[in-house]
Amino acid sequence: MTPATAPPPAPEAGEFAKGWKVLLAGVLGVMCGASPIPFNVIGFTADPLRAEFGWSQTEILLPITIFGVIASLLAPVFGWMADRFGVRPVALWSLFAFGLAFAAISLTPTADERSTLYIYYAFWIVVGVVGIGSTPVTWSRAINLWFFKNRGLALGILLMGTSLAAIIVPRFAVFVIETYGWRSMFAAVGMFPLIALAIVFFLFREPTVEERPKAIESDSGKLTGVSLGTALMDYRFWLIWLSIAAIAGAFGGAFINMPTILGLRGVEASTAASVMGILGIGIFAGRLITGALLDRFWQGFVAFPLLCLPALSAWLLLGDTITFPIAALAGFLLGFAAGAESDLIAYLTGRYFGMANYGKIYGMLYMPFGLFSAASPVIYAQVFDRTGSYDPILEIAIFVFVGGGALLLLLGRYPDEFPEAEDEIPVPEMEPA
Numbered sequence: 012m013t014p015a016t017a018p019p020p021a022p023e024a025g026e027f028a029k030g031w032k033v034l035l036a037g038v039l040g041v042m043c044g045a046s047p048i049p050f051n052v053i054g055f056t057a058d059p060l061r062a063e064f065g066w067s068q069t070e071i072l073l074p075i076t077i078f079g080v081i082a083s084l085l086a087p088v089f090g091w092m093a094d095r096f097g098v099r100p101v102a103l104w105s106l107f108a109f110g111l112a113f114a115a116i117s118l119t120p121t122a123d124e125r126s127t128l129y130i131y132y133a134f135w136i137v138v139g140v141v142g143i144g145s146t147p148v149t150w151s152r153a154i155n156l157w158f159f160k161n162r163g164l165a166l167g168i169l170l171m172g173t174s175l176a177a178i179i180v181p182r183f184a185v186f187v188i189e190t191y192g193w194r195s196m197f198a199a200v201g202m203f204p205l206i207a208l209a210i211v212f213f214l215f216r217e218p219t220v221e222e223r224p225k226a227i228e229s230d231s232g233k234l235t236g237v238s239l240g241t242a243l244m245d246y247r248f249w250l251i252w253l254s255i256a257a258i259a260g261a262f263g264g265a266f267i268n269m270p271t272i273l274g275l276r277g278v279e280a281s282t283a284a285s286v287m288g289i290l291g292i293g294i295f296a297g298r299l300i301t302g303a304l305l306d307r308f309w310q311g312f313v314a315f316p317l318l319c320l321p322a323l324s325a326w327l328l329l330g331d332t333i334t335f336p337i338a339a340l341a342g343f344l345l346g347f348a349a350g351a352e353s354d355l356i357a358y359l360t361g362r363y364f365g366m367a368n369y370g371k372i373y374g375m376l377y378m379p380f381g382l383f384s385a386a387s388p389v390i391y392a393q394v395f396d397r398t399g400s401y402d403p404i405l406e407i408a409i410f411v412f413v414g415g416g417a418l419l420l421l422l423g424r425y426p427d428e429f430p431e432a433e434d435e436i437p438v439p440e441m442e443p444a
Contacts, residue, residue, distance in 0.1 A: 026165070030157035031221055034168055036214035040102060041172025044150075044208035046110045047141030049078055050263075050384070051180040051287070052200055054270040063121075068271065068392040070128060075136035075267060079385020081139030082146070083378045085309045089144045090152075090374030098153045099216050106146025106204045106211065107216075115199025117194040145204065148377050151357040152369050153217050159224035160306070164358045167302020174298060177291025177346065178381040219349060233428040236365020236368045242372045247363055247422050255356060256379035257415030258318060261408035262349055263384035264391030266290070269342065272401050276333040286342040295345025301351040305358050311420045317351040318416030320344045322409045329402050348412070355419070356380060363422070365429035376402040 027034075041047070053075050061069050093101045116134040120127050150169060158165040179201060187196040223234075242248045265272070269290070270283040278286070297317070304313040327333075327341040360373045394404040 013247045023235075026158045026161050030154070030218070031167070032214045032215060033157055033218075034165060036211045037154055037169045038136055038172045038175070040145060040150050040211050040215065041147060041169060043110075043203040044106060044172070045078075045082065045138065046146040047152065047163045047173040047176035048180060048200060048203065049075060049138065049142075050267060051153040052184045052196065052295075053174055054267050054287075055181065055184050055188060055284070056193050056196075057271060059188060063193075064127065065206075067396055068299055069396055072267060072388045072392045074132055075358050076385040076389045077132055077138055078135050078139040079143075079381045081136060082143040083381030083385065085140065085143045086146075086377040086381060090148050090370030090372070090377075092370070093143070093149045094368060094370035095150050097217055097338075098149050101144045102153075102215065103208065104213060105149070108141035109138065109145045110201050110204030110208070112141050112201075113204070114198045117161045117196075117198040117201075119194065119436045132389070146377070147357060148370065148374055151373065152366075153215065155357065155361045155366055155369060156223055157218050161304040162361065163305030163354065163358055164299070165301075165302070166190065167298040168355050170298045170354055170357070171295055174291050174295030174346075178288045179282045179291075179292055181287040181291075185281060194319055212257070222278065228424060234365070234367045235333050235427060236367030236369065238371075239368050239371045239375065242368075242376075243391045245364075247370075248376070250418050250421055251356075251363070251376055252405050254318075254415045254418040256378060256383045257411050257418070258321075258348070259380045260383035260390075261411040262321060262345065263387030263414070264404065265345060265387075265408060266327070266334060266349070266393045267388035269345075270397070272328055273333065273338055275401070276331065276332065276338075278335070278338060282335060282338075286338050290346035290349075293343035294349050295346075297347035297349065297351045298354055300347075301354045302358075305354065306375060308356065309424070310359060310362075311422060314351065315416045316388030316418040318348055318419075319413050321348040322412040324348075325405045325408045325412065328405055359422075361423045365399035365426075366378035367429070378402060385440070 053072065057068060057071050060066055061068075089101060112134070115137070116131070119131045119134065135425070147170060151166060154165050154169050155162060180203070184196050184200060187199045191199075233257050237245075250280060269287060273283045273286060300319060321344060324341040324344040326335055327344075333341075356376055357373065358375055360369060391401060392405050395401055
């Protein structure tokens with residue numbers, strides 16, 4: 012009689028089998044967080060705020076700059092907190108605080124006084140202070156810890172949250188504004204983060220040491236990656252930084268001012284909201300396609316052609332009139348490139364600098380995205396206030412888009428290995444959800 016043989020070990024579960032619940036929670040967190048929501052609603056407040064208070068286009072859009080500047084400066088801080096204390100507490104508390112702060116904008120006084128403008132700005136300052144932890148600065152760290160072989164696609168799926176926000180939030184915001192007023196819109200949209208929190212609380216977590224992909228660890232089980240100081244001395248960090256700044260500076264103003272740009276060309280608000288929805292579909296497609304391509308090809312071959320698409324979008328938006336199909340195409344191309352860029356920030360951070368200090372380094376690379384996305388709408392608005400047209404700034408944007416994409420061609424190959432983290436904080440042991 013032959014001795015019994017032990018059955019072969021079961022194959023290890025794939026990355027998506029292990030991390031799909033966390034990825035789903037991350038999508039909801041990104042969708043309802045401070046990255047997409049403010050940018051998707053403020054453009055539709057221009058007409059009601061101008062009608063009630065007589066504020067200029069620049070004054071109306073300045074809050075998004077205030078929000079973006081504060082959030083960008085705090086991004087490295089929240090990234091460090093995520094590295095130090097874990098993603099889960101930082102992301103959940105920030106999502107909760109962001110929902111309350113955004114809803115509180117509805118409490119802006121009705122008196123038509125100059126002080127009302129400053130109170131309105133003060134609410135936006137609070138949104139910026141508390142909201143940055145609910146952006147991809149935190150959510151993407153967890154996804155990078157769960158995925159390696161399919162990291163590009165996983166990040167693309169994660170950042171689909173901004174696409175879903177662009178598809179859903181503008182139409183919802185327009186409906187609430189037209190039915191109940193702009194104050195009610197802030198209160199209603201502020202419920203999105205609080206509703207998402209109820210689901211995210213149960214599903215979102217970092218992997219345990221045993222669940223992490225071995226490719227992001229040393230032989231001793233510690234995360235690998237360079238320090239922030241080392242990254243700041245690397246020319247590749249600054250090429251990525253400048254590329255992000257260029258693309259964000261050209262994109263942010265076109266995105267926020269899109270309803271006004273289309274309105275000047277005879278497009279009604281409801282139709283403009285549809286274009287913004289199509290822009291969201293473009294972001295959706297850009298996320299998935301870019302992520303899948305990054306898992307198979309070097310980023311330069313992927314990034315440069317995709318980041319040139321918004322140059323065509325800017326060209327399509329030039330002129331005095333525009334048809335809906337052309338507006339829809341312009342919105343789709345603009346959104347597609349925006350999806351590609353957001354994927355790239357998270358992906359390039361992990362591939363060129365490792366995971367040991369991902370939060371801090373990503374926070375520093377998120378800074379130009381936030382700063383220039385925030386400054387761009389006001390620059391576009393200033394051009395409009397002074398010239399009565401967006402064409403001059405759109406013409407400049409065409410060249411900025413192409414130049415920003417070209418910078419990524421200079422990054423070179425991905426590093427083969429990284430040093431071991433010296434002071435990694437142990438991940439709290441949790442039962443898998």
